[in-house]
Amino acid sequence: MKSRDEKSCLSRLLLKNILQRLFSTLLLLVTVSFFTFWLMRATPGNFFDSLRLNPQISQATVDHYEKLYHLKDPLLVQYGHWIINILHGEWGYSLYYNVPVTHVLGSRLWNTFILSFASLVLTWGIGIPLGILGALYRNKWCDRLLSILSFAAFSTPGFFLAVLVLYAASRWGGLPLGGMHSPNYDDMNLFDKIKDTLLHLIIPATVLSLSSMASLQRIMRGNMLGVLRQQYILAARAKGLPENIVIYRHALRNAFNPLVTLLGYEFAALLSGAALIEIVCSWPGLGSLLLTAVRSKDVFLVMSSTLLASVLLIIGNWLADILLTWVDPRIRYDRKI
Amino acid sequence: MIAKFSLTGKICFWILVLMYAAAIFANFICPYHYDDEDRDYSYCPPTAVEFKDHDRWVHPFVYGRRLTFNEVHRRVYVKDFTQKYELHLFKMGRLLSVDAPGRFYLWGADARGRDLFSRIWYGARISLSIGIFGVLISFILGLIIGGIAGYYGGWIDQVLMRICEMFMMIPGFYLMLALRAVVPENFNSLEVYASVVVILALIGWASLARIIRGMALSVRERDYVLAAKTFGVPDIVIIVKHVLPQTISYSLASLMLTVSSYILAEAGLSVVGLGIQDPIPSWGNLLSDAMQIVPVIFAPWILLPGLFIFIAVVCFNVVGDSIRDVLDPTFNESSTNL
Amino acid sequence: MNELLTIKDLTVAVGEKLLVNQASFEVSQGKIVAIAGGSGSGKTTIGLSILNLLPAALRIARGQIIFEGQDLLRLNSQELRERRGARIGMVFQEPLSAFDPLFTIGQQIDEVLAAHTSMTKQERYQQTLEVLSQVELPDPKRAFQSYPHQLSGGMRQRAMIAQAIACSPSLIIADEPTSNLDVTLQVKINAIFKVLKTKNISTLLITHDLGMINQLADEVVILRQGNVVEKGSASQVIATPIDPYTRQLVEAFQ
Numbered sequence: 027m028k029s030r031d032e033k034s035c036l037s038r039l040l041l042k043n044i045l046q047r048l049f050s051t052l053l054l055l056v057t058v059s060f061f062t063f064w065l066m067r068a069t070p071g072n073f074f075d076s077l078r079l080n081p082q083i084s085q086a087t088v089d090h091y092e093k094l095y096h097l098k099d100p101l102l103v104q105y106g107h108w109i110i111n112i113l114h115g116e117w118g119y120s121l122y123y124n125v126p127v128t129h130v131l132g133s134r135l136w137n138t139f140i141l142s143f144a145s146l147v148l149t150w151g152i153g154i155p156l157g158i159l160g161a162l163y164r165n166k167w168c169d170r171l172l173s174i175l176s177f178a179a180f181s182t183p184g185f186f187l188a189v190l191v192l193y194a195a196s197r198w199g200g201l202p203l204g205g206m207h208s209p210n211y212d213d214m215n216l217f218d219k220i221k222d223t224l225l226h227l228i229i230p231a232t233v234l235s236l237s238s239m240a241s242l243q244r245i246m247r248g249n250m251l252g253v254l255r256q257q258y259i260l261a262a263r264a265k266g267l268p269e270n271i272v273i274y275r276h277a278l279r280n281a282f283n284p285l286v287t288l289l290g291y292e293f294a295a296l297l298s299g300a301a302l303i304e305i306v307c308s309w310p311g312l313g314s315l316l317l318t319a320v321r322s323k324d325v326f327l328v329m330s331s332t333l334l335a336s337v338l339l340i341i342g343n344w345l346a347d348i349l350l351t352w353v354d355p356r357i358r359y360d361r362k363i
Numbered sequence: 364m365i366a367k368f369s370l371t372g373k374i375c376f377w378i379l380v381l382m383y384a385a386a387i388f389a390n391f392i393c394p395y396h397y398d399d400e401d402r403d404y405s406y407c408p409p410t411a412v413e414f415k416d417h418d419r420w421v422h423p424f425v426y427g428r429r430l431t432f433n434e435v436h437r438r439v440y441v442k443d444f445t446q447k448y449e450l451h452l453f454k455m456g457r458l459l460s461v462d463a464p465g466r467f468y469l470w471g472a473d474a475r476g477r478d479l480f481s482r483i484w485y486g487a488r489i490s491l492s493i494g495i496f497g498v499l500i501s502f503i504l505g506l507i508i509g510g511i512a513g514y515y516g517g518w519i520d521q522v523l524m525r526i527c528e529m530f531m532m533i534p535g536f537y538l539m540l541a542l543r544a545v546v547p548e549n550f551n552s553l554e555v556y557a558s559v560v561v562i563l564a565l566i567g568w569a570s571l572a573r574i575i576r577g578m579a580l581s582v583r584e585r586d587y588v589l590a591a592k593t594f595g596v597p598d599i600v601i602i603v604k605h606v607l608p609q610t611i612s613y614s615l616a617s618l619m620l621t622v623s624s625y626i627l628a629e630a631g632l633s634v635v636g637l638g639i640q641d642p643i644p645s646w647g648n649l650l651s652d653a654m655q656i657v658p659v660i661f662a663p664w665i666l667l668p669g670l671f672i673f674i675a676v677v678c679f680n681v682v683g684d685s686i687r688d689v690l691d692p693t694f695n696e697s698s699t700n701l
Numbered sequence: 702m703n704e705l706l707t708i709k710d711l712t713v714a715v716g717e718k719l720l721v722n723q724a725s726f727e728v729s730q731g732k733i734v735a736i737a738g739g740s741g742s743g744k745t746t747i748g749l750s751i752l753n754l755l756p757a758a759l760r761i762a763r764g765q766i767i768f769e770g771q772d773l774l775r776l777n778s779q780e781l782r783e784r785r786g787a788r789i790g791m792v793f794q795e796p797l798s799a800f801d802p803l804f805t806i807g808q809q810i811d812e813v814l815a816a817h818t819s820m821t822k823q824e825r826y827q828q829t830l831e832v833l834s835q836v837e838l839p840d841p842k843r844a845f846q847s848y849p850h851q852l853s854g855g856m857r858q859r860a861m862i863a864q865a866i867a868c869s870p871s872l873i874i875a876d877e878p879t880s881n882l883d884v885t886l887q888v889k890i891n892a893i894f895k896v897l898k899t900k901n902i903s904t905l906l907i908t909h910d911l912g913m914i915n916q917l918a919d920e921v922v923i924l925r926q927g928n929v930v931e932k933g934s935a936s937q938v939i940a941t942p943i944d945p946y947t948r949q950l951v952e953a954f955q
Contacts, residue, residue, distance in 0.1 A: 050525075057529045068545050181677040183627050185634055186650065186669035193659050193666075203656065257798040264752055265813045265864070266785030276801050283803065297534035302631050306654060316537060317635055320544045332541040336533045343532070355803060355848045 043351055051344045058336045059112075063105050066329040082124060112333075118326030122318060127330045130315060135334065137206060138311035141234065141304065142296050144227050148235040149242055149292070154285075156239075157246025158278065164251065172243065179240035184299050188233045188306040195229060202226050204308040230307040234299055238292060245288070249281035256280070286350040293342035297335050364689055372685030375678035382675060386487035393481035394460045394467050398642045401466055401476035404428060406662040407440050409471045412450060423450040425467055471664035473652060483668055486644035489556070491675065493645070494625040497563030498618055504564065505571030505614075512572070513579025514602055524576065530569035538566050539628065543637050552643050559638050563625045574617055613690060619683030623676040630672050646672050704767075705730045705871055705903050706751070711764035713746050713755065713927075720746050720759065722927040728872065728903050733894060735906040735914040735935065737950065738924035744907045747924075748874045751905075752785050769871065787817035790865030794877040796857035800849035806833075807845030810864045817868050832863040836893055855886035862893055866902065873897065876907045891917055911954035915939055923947045 111117070117127040160169045179187075195201045202208065206226050214222060253259065254277055262272045301313025308314070312331055319327035365376055385392060410425045427446030433439045448465030452458070461467045469480035512523040530538070539562055546558045582588065582605070591601050632638035633647025634654060641648060649668040653659050659666060706728040713721040721743040728734045736744045749755050751766055751773065766773040769788065773781065785791075793799035800809060807829055814825040826845075833841035836859040844852065844860060852860065858878060865873050875894070879887040894904055894917055906918060914921055918935040923944065931944040942948045 053525065054528060054532055057525065058532055061529060061533075062541070065541055065545055177677065177680070178673075181623070181680055182673050183630050183669065183676070185631060185654075186666075186672065189650075189653055189659065189666065189669070192656060193663075196656050196660065257793060257795065258801045260754060261791070261793055261799040262801070262812075263754055264785055264791040265816070266782045266787055267812060267816050268782065271812070271816070276804075279803050280801065291531075294531065294534050298536040301534070301536040301540075302635070305635055313536065316540050317637075320540045320637060323544065323548075325544070328541055328544045332533065332537045335537045339534055340532050355850075 044348060047344060047347050047351075051340055054340050055337065058340065059109060059333055060105055062329050062333045062336070063108055064101070065332075066325055067101065067104070087119070117330045120319075120324055120327045122322040122324040122327065127326050130327065131312075131330060131334060134310060134312050134315045137309065138297075138300055138304070138313065140223070141227065141230055141309060141311055142293075142300055144231040145235040145238070145296060145300070146292070148231060149238045152235075153239040153242030154246055154282070157243045158250055158273075158281075160243060160247035161250030161254065161281075162273070164247075169247075176240035176243050180237040182237070184233060184237060185302045185306045187236060188230070188303050191229055191233055192307070201229055204229075204306075206308075206310055226309075230303050230309050233307075234296070234303045237299070238295060242285070242288075246281060246285065249284060250277060253277045253281045283350075283354050286346060286353055289346040289349065290343035293339050293346070297339060364686070367689045368682075368685040369688070371681055372688075375681040375685075378674065379678045379682065382487060382671075382678075383491055385484050386491050389481070389484040389488060391456065392458045393478070393484050394457055394469070395478040395481040397477065397482045397485035397644045399477060399481070401464075401472075403430070404440075404466050404468070404472050404476035405474055406658070407466065407468055407472040407476065408662070409664065410466065410468045416447075424448055425450060425461055425465060427465055470667055471662060473649075473662075473665060474658065479649075479664060479667060482644040482649055483646070483671060486646050486649055486668065487671070489639055489643065489645035490626060490629060490647065490672070493556070493560055493563065493629045494622040494679075496560045497567070497625045497629075498622050500560065500564035501568040501571050501621060502614070502618060504568040505575050506611075508568075509572035509575030510579050510602055513576035514583050514598070516580070516583075520576070524573070527569040527572050527576075530565070531573075535566045535628065536631065539563075539632055540637065543632065552640060555638075555640060559629060559632065562632075563628055566628065567621050567625065571614070571617060571621065575614060578613060616683045616687035616690065619679050619686060623679035623683070626672060626675055626679070704728065705769065706905070707765070707767040708747070708751075709765040709767070711747065711750060711766065712762040713743070713750055713759055714762045715759045719762075720927050721750070723764070724922075724924070724927070724929050726922045726929065726932055728905055730871070731898060731901045731903060732919045733898060733904045733906055733917050735908060735918035735921045736924055737908060737911065737914055737921055739909060739950075741926070742924040743927040744909075744924050745876055746927075748791075748876050748905065748907050751874060752789060752791065753781055783817070786813045786865075786870075787868045788870050789872045789874065790868070790870040792858075792861050792865050792873060792875040792878050794880055796854070796861045797849060799861060800857070802849055805846055805848055806852070806860045806864075810845075810860075810867050813864060813867050828867065829863075832867050833860065835866070835896075836860070836863045837889070838863070854882055855889065858882060858886070858890060859893065862890070866897065869902075871901075871903060873902060873904045874907070875904055877909070878906075879910070879913060880908075887913070911939065911950060915954075923950065 115128060117131065119125075120127050120130055123130050156172060160172050163169050192203055196203055202225055204226075206223060208222050208226075211219060211222055258280075259272060259277055262276050263269075297313075300311065301316060303309070304311040304313040305317050312335060316328065316331040316335075318324075319331060365373065368376065390396075407428055410428065412423050412425060414420060414423055416424075424447050427443040427448065428440045429443045430438060431441055446465065448461040448467070450467065451460050451462070454460050459467065459469075466472070466476070466478075468478050470483070471479050473479055473482065508523050508527070512520040533541075542562045542565060543558075546555070546562075550558065579602075588601060588605055591605060629638055629645065630647035630650065633645050634651045636648070636651060638647055639645040646668040649665070650672075653665045653669070704727040708727070709725050711721055711724045712719060724743070724747060726734070726736075736747060738744050746755070746759070750761055751768070753761075753773065755761070761774060764774070768784070773784070776784075800806065807826075810829045810832065811825050814820055814828055818825075820828065829845060830841045833844050838844045838856060838859055844856065849857060849860075858881075862873075862875075862878075878894075879890050882890065891913065894906070897904060904917075906914070908914065914935055920933065921935040921938050922932040923930050923938065923946065925946045931938060931942065931947045938947060939951055939954075942951045
């Protein structure tokens with residue numbers, strides 16, 4: 027139905043939007059990487075001194091890394107080389123694990139991803155409906171109860187809640203107390219492996235999502251109530267639309283849309299919160315890796331984990347931005363960056 | 364303004380006042396110094412105050428405790444009826460105390476026999492103050508950068524906002540740990556405290572700056588600002604006299620919420636051993652004992668500091684919400700109207 | 702009596718305060734009846750009462766609203782819904798806020814048809830284009846695909862009227878339809894209402910604009926603080942107002 031001209035004009039606009047966002051994303055990546063790099067160089071003590079002192083590492087390895095990182099060159103040049111190395115997959119050497127950093131990051135990244143993804147699903151899958159519930163049954167007992175629970179949930183330190191839940195689990199059994207796999211994981215078939223991982227996922231994912239679920243519920247409820255006061259809802263009812271279309275097509279979409287902007291910030295909180303929960307629940311992810319790295323002053327590992335986490339966040343935000351553009355026609359066709 | 368809070372707001376405000384008072388007067392209200400160990404009483408449960416001796420009302424006292432094994436060969440503390448220690452009031456500058464070698468544990472003891480009650484309130488000094496100082500620095504940073512960015516707009520705004528975004532794009536916990544890695548190992552406790560304050564300030568200033576920038580942007584279009592400009596008032600004076608005061612009252616609510624997030628952040632840092640170090644207590648590092656399941660099962664009272672973190676965070680959040688309700692009642696339905 | 706709409710003794714209260722006090726008037730087939738008064742006079746309240754869309758705090762204390770032979774206040778919600786949009790259409794003052802910003806105009810008009818008729822998708826599309834051209838939108842197809850914010854104020858208001866007449870109702874309630882438009886657009890909208898009249902669609906025009914009343918209305922009901930102070934033929938009331946309040950209004954308009 028759209029004319030050819032219109033279609034190409036619209037898609038050009040959309041493309042322009044995406045490209046603009048891509049550009050600022052790249053800019054952000056560069057800035058963050060430089061900051062991380064600068065931080066790394068600011069760490070007191072020459073990293074390579076400790077490398078050299080370590081009898082397990084051969085002189086050849088030390089020489090190799092020294093050359094790779096051009097320590098004698100000015101800062102910017104070093105940064106340049108560091109970036110090039112990163113892009114080539116050379117992320118440095120881990121003191122603690124005695125292997126190149128990349129060997130450690132890969133699986134940990136995946137584990138954190140699983141945890142974060144599960145938490146996201148729980149947060150949005152439960153938070154949104156509960157928010158709608160709170161708005162529709164406003165001030166009735168279930169709304170008040172939800173309100174109190176939500177408030178309590180997002181005021182509790184995540185790690186504390188994790189400990190409480192683990193304590194309860196240890197008392198009443200049923201769920202594994204931390205870690206990601208049971209001891210006999212490697213002997214299981216694929217289906218059992220998945221089941222095992224899911225079981226181990228329950229406590230950390232639930233605790234992790236609890237506070238974001240709570241805040242999302244509050245926000246969704248607030249949005250819903252705000253939207254229900256709008257003129258177009260009155261107009262929709264005046265048109266004689268069935269009530270569930272008024273609520274679930276018009277009110278819900280309008281209440282939900284602004285939340286997509288939150289998705290970006292949600293990633294930040296998610297990655298951050300996941301780190302601590304990982305530590306408490308012994309979930310072998312990026313966060314617990316970072317902790318080990320900091321404790322052992324494993325500089326390359328610290329900076330690589332930080333950089334990786336930031337990259338994830340930036341990409342996540344970029345995707346959330348695109349999602350928002352797609353979902354809100356006012357932004358899609360008219361807004362400049 | 365406090366008079367205009369809802370009931371919950373007022374309650375929370377006074378709870379906070381009480382907590383800060385307790386922290387300030389910790390060396391009065393606590394029976395022991397935070398460092399006072401007694402390894403014979405490791406993980407001793409809370410000591411009951413006895414009011415009756417053989418069914419006669421007497422001056423309150425406590426029994427000593429002895430470590431022994433119960434029927435299932437578990438280690439328990441039992442009352443030692445041969446040892447009685449009177450509870451003293453106002454002795455040696457402390458509200459309540461008992462003579463050595465008796466020990467009075469209101470809320471139980473930790474692994475080294477240190478009184479948890481005392482450690483919690485000495486710890487309150489750290490946990491409750493770190494958030495405040497961190498927020499102060501964040502706020503100043505945010506005011507300066509946000510104010511300048513919002514007021515001048517243009518490329519200054521763009522550059523400053525990119526820097527803000529960069530800080531917001533590094534997940535808080537990771538940034539915290541990365542910054543912590545930069546802190547030299549040989550810092551004494553005061554220097555560690557200062558570093559933690561600075562680290563906290565650095566993770567949160569960016570979102571404050573954005574909020575302030577938004578407000579500055581809207582304020583600068585107001586008529587009185589334009590009028591001041593036509594009179595040739597220098598920019599900096601306009602910013603300080605007109606733009607900033609407006610932003611401060613609206614920032615107040617955000618500040619409260621930031622304090623609560625900093626309290627949580629410090630707790631998170633300390634609980635993994637990277638914040639305030641032993642023996643100086645902070646609620647976070649008190650909880651680090653509780654991160655293992657076994658001590659928790661044996662001595663569940665070591666979870667108490669978590670309760671106080673929770674209370675402090677809830678109270679700050681409620682007060683923040685209440686401030687926002689007072690200043691801007693049109694905002695989305697407050698969830699604290701319980 | 703072939704009145705389309707009869708309001709008898711309508712009384713609307715919020716708490717103890719009366720917003721509308723025993724209002725009574727009639728709207729005949731094919732006529733434009735205006736409800737005039739200052740702000741706070743209760744005119745919008747009457748309009749919303751007809752469709753039973755008052756905010757929760759307000760309640761209809763007594764009265765009857767008889768439309769096409771049935772008292773609307775005695776109907777259950779299902780029966781009421783069948784009439785809203787289908788037999789009675791409503792036009793709101795601010796079209797930008799009366800349309801859902803996330804759906805196109807076409808989708809929103811299609812909704813009304815889908816809810817009240819059994820037309821197929823194709824038929825609904827044709828009907829939508831039909832009403833969009835009836836309100837003299839220059840490019841109905843384009844309007845169909847547009848989002849509310851993409852149209853100008855005047856086009857939006859016309860689209861809203863199109864939405865209201867989509868199911869060929871017998872009555873339109875128009876709440877300050879031109880207050881937010883400039884004079885040239887007002888003239889265009891006035892013309893549309895005149896056209897509706899020729900199709901035998903009655904309009905209940907809620908407005909404070911005596912000029913519009915003078916041009917459009919057949920009859921007028923003057924409301925002051927919830928009370929009907931005067932009613933009658935529009936030209937007569939404006940020429941020779943009896944009630945002192947009406948006189949004030951007319952003088953202000955001259």
